[in-house]
Amino acid sequence: MDSSADDSASFQTLPLEERLSHKLWKARQHAYNELETVFSRLSIGRFAESGVEKYWKRPEVFTGYVLDSNVVAQESAVKALHGLLDFMVTVPQIRELCQPSLLVENWVPALVEKGMTSSKAVTKETSMACVLLVVSLDDNIVNAIDCLVPIWDKKLPKLLTAALTVHVKLVEQFGFVNVSQQDKMRILQGLVSVLPKMCSHADKTVRNESMQLILQLCTWFDKPVLQELLLGKLKPIQQKDLDKLFESFQGSIPPSSTPSQFVWAVPAQNDAGANDLVLDSDEDHAMGLSGDGNGNGGAADDQPIDPYDMFPVQSILDKLPNNFYQNLASSLWKDRVAVLEEFHDQTLSKVKKLSASNENYSELINKFCSTITSDANLQAVQISTNSLDVLISALRSEYNQYALETLNALLTRSKEKKPTVADSIFNLLLNLSKYYKLELCLESVLTHMKNKVPQVKIVCSKFLFELLSSWAPTEPPYKTLVFSNLTAILSSLQPIVNDNQQAIRNEGFKCVAILIKIFDERELSTYLDKLDNLKRKKILELVDKVEIKAVPQQNSKPVAPQSQLKPAASVVRSQPKNGQSNLSSTIPSKRLATSPLKPTRSSTLNGNPKSSRLTSRSLTTPQLQNVEPPSHFQSSKINSLQTNTLSTSQVNISNRMSHLNEEVNKLRQERQDWLKERNEILSNLNHSKLQISKLNKQLNESETYVSNLQRQLQESREEVHNKDLKIKELEGAVGNADNLISHKPANSPISSSSSMNRGRLTATTLSPLRSTKNLTPQRIRSPSESSDDLPKRVNSLNLNNHMLQEESWKRAAEVTNQLKARIERMRAKSRSGFNNLGVD
Structure with missing residues (x-):
């Protein structure tokens, strides 16, 4: 008893630094307690004199304290760290004095691995509080989540539970505020790869915390996104448990407000008169902090996450069944259906993302298109359609290099009347149109609309209507390729509108109605005049009923921007009053209003409104020369030269722009000719392939006949x-x-x-006849006959x-x-x- 008292008396007299590194845990505990007392009494105005800055400038020092091997001393060290963090959050501009990301990387892993796995409840609670405080100094929760990634490879249940609990608290307390879209996707991708394994862990606590984390993720991300990435991988019993959690959840999904305890968010809340630390999600995203410590920077990306961006790129060509192409060319329909079904069920159904840069899918897609076009077995057509649907969804815009062949095959097979096959073909057309836009599909659709089969006409008209309703041009509609081909579209619709079948006519009416809604009735007035009153009336009635899914740009003809109209008004006001007519003063403004290519400053340079890009002479020049006194002849000559120079430059600019427009139109025409030629070549190629297949079939029959x-x-x-x-x-x-x-x-x-x-x-x-058997009894000599007549x-x-x-x-x-x-x-x-x- 006396020896322990002597030991206590001996280390209490030591300096603080020596006690912090003392071999006796009691000495270290005594030092940690002293640090806690010091931190609680620090003055905010004079903290620089105390030398406390060394603890956040060298965070590895306190990391060693938190990792103390003695659980009692460790509890005191964690309390001391909590006192330091509690003081730091009260220091103005603390984020400029320290490096929050460095603090997170040093203290959060130590607190989770040693503090939250401690056997003492106080140590666990204090460690969790320290984690929340140190993360509140950072810009967002990204650094804290990243530094906990190595824990997922550990097997200790209590360590996994601690990491999951921290994730739940971080998402619940801070959310994904000020997190970029790329970081959101990266974090989500890492969690969804770990959570299914955690949900199936042998430890019940690990499973429960995993469910809580999934619940918190669902409050921030759309459920369809998580369904694709995470929820679909859970077992049925786990999905039932998750549904029970959703039913008992008190908050709103998605959250109506974002709980935020970031230090950088507190001043903005205080200025707004808020007493609690709650920040609306819209305001929070509007702040757009970039993490520079000053709250300045670009706004975080608020676009919804696309699960496609998070899927890994897969490969399928190396997983083709044996003799795939040979069986696909077999004359037995069972062989074709079997190999198609095997490839679809075992490989394609599991594909989420592909890349055309890694593999060449030309031959595979060509076989699918050939099956859709010419195979007599509807089951083979159905499976090929479903397979192409998977490929389009997995390749997206990279599928465009194969899209034209697929489009022609689908439109050719649209004559099929069986509902299941017809619906699959039309749905595949709609999926293809998401990435192969209206401008690219237009020519093929108009070509197949001339088909004599009624079903093909109906499908082409429906598809054209869907393309037009979802069309979102990047420029004004009057400058698009669709408007330049409006006459061709109406010419192709003419037989549809005048067809003797009502179902075909109705689809044509809808297409004309949506064209009117996009381009205005005046653009189609000549076409409408050719229709009878009944058809015109039905079309105009449909105009108000059809809906445009994408919002196109303003339908009005191109006019000068407002910035160009203001100088025109100034020109009118700056005209001389000496005999100037209002008519002559308004001419430049009209030219400006109808010339968006004309520079804005051309009408106001030198205050001279008389310059024109069409001529170097002003309409008011004779009057001005008569009014001006002779003494100003030289100045008027200089002004005239300046006017001529400006007019000449404007004419040159106009000529150059017209030349550029001609070049653009020429390039567009060449592109159309090239596309047309390409379509013809592909059509001829498909025709040649069909002829070759027929000739091969005839050759096989001939060989069989010759053998017979x-x-x-x-x-x-x-x-x-x-x-x-x-x-x-x-x-x-x-x-x-x-x-x-x-x-x-x-x-x-x-x-x-x-x-x-x-x-x-x-x-x-x-x-x-002479045998004894055939002799009659009369011819047989009897013994009684005489021998005289022998x-x-x-x-x-x-x-x-x-x-x-x-x-x-x-x-x-x-x-x-x-x-x-x-x-x-x-x-x-x-x-x-x-x-x-x-x-x-």
């Missing part, structure tokens, strides 16, 4: 060979028969019993046998002749079939 003919020829040859073999066999048989006939005996007398027996055997063999019966039998042999030889000759005739017919038939096959 060759197979038939081979079969015919085999058949002819078989018939030849059969003919040879038959000829051999005929030859044998001929030999038998040629060896027939002339007369065979029957004189002996042996010959009788041989003849009987031959007859029995050749003629079945010679007579033998002679009769020999005679019958001879007759039977004669009949058999005749029948054999007849069969032989029939076989020969049959062989000749078969030969003739074979020769005829072979000749016919050779002709084919």
Whole structure:
């Protein structure tokens, strides 16, 4: 007990600097407490004498104090820092005396990592208060958020919770005030890449703080933006929890006022008589602080964030399915649909941003356009349309190099009547028109409006109406390419307006009505006079109903600006009163009012209103010469020379401007001719491709036909060979028969019993009629018959046998002749079939 008292007595007598770096934590704590007391008693007017500036000029000193290894001493150090910051925010022009960004980079990470993760509740609360105070000295919350980025790679739950809590408080207390658009996108992109992982963290506190941070972000950014970037990545249960947070949220989304505790905002609020630290969001953005410490600089960018700018550039050509182009050219519709569906579902549906500078999409888009134009399967057309829609949304303005081919393909296929396919095609046209503007689409639309298919006319008219309603020219409408092509537009609309189908006429009426609303009725009066009263009445009734989505510039004809009209009035007032007529004095003003290209100072130089850019002589010169006395002849001559010089210069300027206008018109005409030629070349190219595909198809059919003919020829040859073999066999048989006939005996007398027996055997063999089975019972010799008549019966039998042999030889000759005739017919038939096959 005595030793501890001795230690306390020993370090209390040490100087402050030694105690701050003492090895004993009690000595350091004692020094931190003393610093807190000093800061609380500092005089604002005489703080420079105390040497306290060293703590904000060298912020790393207090960083070491906050990182004290002893939790009790650390609590005292954090309290001392809070006392210092509490004093600093009361010092006038403190932002000029210190570097707020340097303070944030040194103190905020230390307070979050060591202070807000402490086991002592007081240390946590004081550390959070210190973070808010030091950030209030800065221009915005950008530096504080940037210095906490390394914490997201840590795994300690309490450290992640501390970082999320700081983010929630920063957004809640300061918002995105005075933050540029680029910094907003960068911060949001970093948070949306981290929050889905934090929302799925194993620690419940981390998950809850992540939800709170998402809620605060939703108060500042549009929900569609966060839906694309963040909310769509959350699990269904997490989205339900977030919906419950929105229901219990008391504030307004977006916030009606911006809570701001920045030091630079306090003087403006005090001057306005405000007692609290609340700054309207519009006023806050209007201040436009740039962070120079003086509140001067450009205003922060208030444009809404486009999620497209925050997506990374992806690649798709390396993810094409195997044999993609081969299957796309297959004659089987199932192969084409399968490969299109695979590429769309597995790759294109996940694409958000592409770049045409990284990959060449010409072949891919050409295949999609060919499928849309010529594929008979509507499912393939539908998938190709959806695929092109993804490519347009991912490439945006970079798609313009492929837009003309796509536009022609869509307008050609607009003849499709199936609602799902027709709607997809029209929606794709509208998506394409966001980046491929009216001036570029006009020629193709007018060309396809001449199509004879009613559905194509309707779609082209609807598309033209949408283009005109969303048209936002960058110059007065009367100077645009659309106005110069107004006659061509009306000529293309003429058949539409006069069509015999009411649906087509109505679309034409709407197009004419919106042209009237854009360019005024007087510009279309000649066209309207050609219509009958009923059609004219319907068109004029639609003029008030149609709406222009984009606000065009003033529709009046170009006039001189107000700055040019004032000198004209001064010219009238400066005219001499000696015999000057009002008519002559008003001529220069009229010329000025209708000549916006004329310099403003040309009418007032030297106070001489008589100069004109058309002539060097003034209309009042003779009268002035008569009134002026002779003594002023020299001065009038000088004035006349000056007038001539000014007039000559004005004429030169006018000639030069007219020459430039001619050059511009010539360039525009050349551009139109080039576009027309380009469209013709592309059209011819597409036609040639179609012809090539047809020829390839015919070639395949011809090859198939030739192969069939060759197979038939081979079969015919085999058949002819078989018939030849059969003919040879038959000829051999005929030859044998001929030999038998040629060896027939002339007369065979029957004189002996042996010959009788041989003849009987031959007859029995050749003629079945002589067989014992065919003999009648009467011809069978019975044993009872007498043997006396045996010679007579033998002679009769020999005679019958001879007759039977004669009949058999005749029948054999007849069969032989029939076989020969049959062989000749078969030969003739074979020769005829072979000749016919050779002709084919």
